[in-house]
Amino acid sequence: MPVTDDLALLTDAALEAGKIATRYFRTTAHRWDKPGGQGPVTEADLEVDLMLRKELTAARAGYGWLSEETEDTPDRLQAEHVFIVDPIDGTRSFIEGSTTWAHSLAIARDGRVQAAVVYLPLRDKLYAAALGHGATLNDAPLTVSPRDQIEGATVLAARPNLDPSRWLNADVPPITRKFRSSLAYRMSLVGEGRFDAMMSLHPTWEWDVAAGSLIVEEAGGTVSDRTNQPPRFNNPTPRLSGMIAGGRFIHDALMSRLA
Structure with missing residues (x-):
């Protein structure tokens, strides 16, 4: 499967995740703390996780699944490709009403990430990358800072x-x-x-x-x-x-x- 096709799949899924999460944002969505001090989780996290797992694994039979909000199993270790997903990264910010939370979706092959999307729906920022094809923000090419001195970085x-x-x-x-x-x-x-x-x-x-x-x-x-x-x-x-x-x-x- 070309990495650009996988990137298109992740992009569509991230946009759908944004619609779900936005419905819960700044509402009285139920929340609770996960055991072992692993932080909070909300209804939005779980609904986004469920949608992503259903849609992505249906589109890519044989790809493994690793998500913060899904119980982990060893099955993914046998898969050549694996989805690595955080349904809402920055759940505390989501709960507090900040707009800096994101959906983080990646596909790794044999340990290396091949396609990736980070989407902030409340800021209308969609970062994307495919291995060997560069990185973009809302389709505009990205380049890291060229800074060459540590002082003041x-x-x-x-x-x-x-x-x-x-x-x-x-x-x-x-x-x-x-x-x-x-x-x-x-x-x-x-x-x-x-x-x-x-x-x-x-x-x-x-x-x-x-x-x-x-x-x-x-x-x-x-x-x-x-x-x-x-x-x-x-x-x-x-x-x-x-x-x-x-x-x-x-x-x-x-x-x-x-x-």
């Missing part, structure tokens, strides 16, 4: 990432920290070139970063885990050792300073 990260204990000799890099709750949106903003890099130094779920990783790479950026290894997806335990993404210079400058 804008980096999307949660505050604990800048704790001195995480950096060689407690030397926190002289960056300007910014924040967005959705990891998928953070990575897409880096692909867009609006920020120089993003980092998440704690273990990171695959569904949070799979789509965004391809968007950054196809926009000319560099993506790795915190050990400087390229990410591989559809692992038995679907977690990565953090995520650092940005233009090559800023990515490498951050990596060289990590403890």
Whole structure:
């Protein structure tokens, strides 16, 4: 199946997901906390997940399925292709009435993402990428920031990432920290070139970063885990050792300073 056909499938599904989620936005939708401190979930998350699983797996028989809101099974490990989906990335923002939540959809083949969409319906922003075909925002080509000095670089990260204990000799890099709750949106903003890099130094779920990783790479950026290894997806335990993404210079400058 050509990656461009898979991208078209993801795009249509993301747009439909946006219609469902928007119906619940800023309403009294039921919400509850998942066990084990895994954060909140809402009716919207589950309805979007159900629709995506039904539509996507029907369109691609034989593709595996990995989603934040579906109980995981080992079946996906035998599949050459796998959908990696976060029905609503940034559920807390969704609950709070912010517009920075996103639908994050990806298809990986043999561990590498081939097609990806990150869609923010309330901001009318659809990021997309297909392996070897570049990345776009609402069909306009994307390029990462060309910044070549770490001083003053804008980096999307949660505050604990800048704790001195995480950096060689407690030397926190002289960056300007910014924040967005959705990891998928953070990575897409880096692909867009609006920020120089993003980092998440704690273990990171695959569904949070799979789509965004391809968007950054196809926009000319560099993506790795915190050990400087390229990410591989559809692992038995679907977690990565953090995520650092940005233009090559800023990515490498951050990596060289990590403890």
